[in-house]
Amino acid sequence: MFYALAKQEDYLKDKINLFVAMAPVLRLGNTSSKSLKGLANYKFTLGNTLKTFGIYEVMGVKWLSLVDKICGRMEAFCDMTHDFAEGDSKYNDAERADVSQGHFPHPASWKQLAHYAQSVDSGLFREFDYEEEKNMKKYGQASPPEIDVGKISHVPIAMFVGKQDPLANPTDTQWARDQIKTTIHYEEINNFDHGSFMLGKDMSFMDTVLKVVAQQVKVDKIEQDAEKSGVNIANLYGVY
Numbered sequence: 001m002f003y004a005l006a007k008q009e010d011y012l013k014d015k016i017n018l019f020v021a022m023a024p025v026l027r028l029g030n031t032s033s034k035s036l037k038g039l040a041n042y043k044f045t046l047g048n049t050l051k052t053f054g055i056y057e058v059m060g061v062k063w064l065s066l067v068d069k070i071c072g073r074m075e076a077f078c079d080m081t082h083d084f085a086e087g088d089s090k091y092n093d094a095e096r097a098d099v100s101q102g103h104f105p106h107p108a109s110w111k112q113l114a115h116y117a118q119s120v121d122s123g124l125f126r127e128f129d130y131e132e133e134k135n136m137k138k139y140g141q142a143s144p145p146e147i148d149v150g151k152i153s154h155v156p157i158a159m160f161v162g163k164q165d166p167l168a169n170p171t172d173t174q175w176a177r178d179q180i181k182t183t184i185h186y187e188e189i190n191n192f193d194h195g196s197f198m199l200g201k202d203m204s205f206m207d208t209v210l211k212v213v214a215q216q217v218k219v220d221k222i223e224q225d226a227e228k229s230g231v232n233i234a235n236l237y238g239v240y
Contacts, residue, residue, distance in 0.1 A: 018157075026149065029120065030123075033166040036116065058108050089199070150180065158186075
């Protein structure tokens with residue numbers, strides 16, 4: 001969603017009155033996930049290795065029948081998928097986690113995971129890295145361009161971050177908060193990891209989410225009434 005707003009906010013700004021971002025992942029340079037850091041070692045070889053087995057999606061139809069052969073070549077990659085599959089967390093409700101894992105696995109494009117690996121390695125929020133030759137053809141430069149979230153200037157954004165999130169690490173989310181001028185609410189929640197926004201033992205953060213939504217409805221009405229009256233009003237971002 002951050003990518004879409006950075007690239008096409010003019011198209012989206014009249015369709016979205018508030019973006020509530022829970023566990024927002026942009027930069028990954030400060031991830032604490034050992035398996036994700038290990039995956040960064042395969043940032044350019046992941047796709048080619050999987051394609052030799054005829055696999056274009058991770059944890060898809062062919063995954064279980066070939067997982068042992070794949071893990072023999074990319075141990076860290078399989079550590080990561082195991083972490084996702086296990087889903088065990090002291091911060092989350094065990095019964096909810098069991099229900100969620102009942103729908104596992106969830107297939108994902110290998111390119112998506114390769115992009116994650118590249119993001120961990122570079123520490124930047126940028127386009128997919130096809131390596132120098134292809135980058136020159138696609139982007140006109142040797143390295144992929146950064147995605148400028150500072151361009152987001154209309155859609156209000158509320159961020160909720162887990163302090164123990166290994167993916168959306170608070171150091172990286174604080175960077176995002178400071179880059180995006182339309183951030184109207186930013187909150188770090190203790191004893192919360194990446195899955196806690198769906199599976200957490202304490203879901204009381206939703207009370208704050210609903211308050212932010214209700215406040216934005218009020219702001220929208222003020223703006224609409226002012227527009228009807230032909231009155232110019234100051235930017236209301238940050239009024240709460």
